[in-house]
Amino acid sequence: DQQVKQNSPSLSVQEGRISILNCDYTNSMFDYFLWYKKYPAEGPTFLISISSIKDKNEDGRFTVFLNKSAKHLSLHIVPSQPGDSAVYFCAARAQGAQKLVFGQGTRLTINP
Amino acid sequence: DTGVSQNPRHKITKRGQNVTFRCDPISEHNRLYWYRQTLGQGPEFLTYFQNEAQLEKSRLLSDRFSAERPKGSFSTLEIQRTEQGDSAMYLCASSRDRAGVKTQYFGPGTRLLVL
Numbered sequence: 001d002q003q004v005k006q007n008s009p010s011l012s013v014q015e016g017r018i019s020i021l022n023c024d025y026t027n028s029m030f031d032y033f034l035w036y037k038k039y040p041a042e043g044p045t046f047l048i049s050i051s052s053i054k055d056k057n058e059d060g061r062f063t064v065f066l067n068k069s070a071k072h073l074s075l076h077i078v079p080s081q082p083g084d085s086a087v088y089f090c091a092a093r094a095q096g097a098q099k100l101v102f103g104q105g106t107r108l109t110i111n112p
Numbered sequence: 113d114t115g116v117s118q119n120p121r122h123k124i125t126k127r128g129q130n131v132t133f134r135c136d137p138i139s140e141h142n143r144l145y146w147y148r149q150t151l152g153q154g155p156e157f158l159t160y161f162q163n164e165a166q167l168e169k170s171r172l173l174s175d176r177f178s179a180e181r182p183k184g185s186f187s188t189l190e191i192q193r194t195e196q197g198d199s200a201m202y203l204c205a206s207s208r209d210r211a212g213v214k215t216q217y218f219g220p221g222t223r224l225l226v227l
Contacts, residue, residue, distance in 0.1 A: 006154075036218070041220075041223075043118075045218070049215060098167070099160065102155050103154050104152065
């Protein structure tokens, strides 16, 4: 039962353009969402988060959008840089819970 | 600024052996989590501690797995009688127990290979 889904295993974007990573969830009890970035042989690094009371959160080149009615969130990276090449994980936390539920990840490749 | 540290970073063992991993959280964080990640998947929750109390365990944590946090600081995860299916990256994370703070910060992980 995959409660958080990232349906695109990989994405390739040209340097300087916008990268859009998508995530869908099924559990309506999720009220907090996070994006992590992971390089090979390292642990996930926190990027940005959003509470369910908001529909947008921005931090520098990173913006997360939340559409609660569609149970969908997306991460926008603009402009994309070569150092952004990594695997990106979407994670969600249910109200009152502590554990994070992760998607399968999307491998982003930024081409020069 | 010291992040979450994990030791060892890599462990190769033979099936049937016991292994123990250590996690040192960020110093002011009183919540500590263990996750497991297999190839092509996202991290999966195993267990979490608030201070020294283990408050939640996943069904993934079979009776061969045990985790401790005796003094509310570092934690250990032990796997007894390892099986090839235990091969994975074991990740530790920590967070503060403060209203509105929900971000978990991860360590570099311990990669286990069971032969």
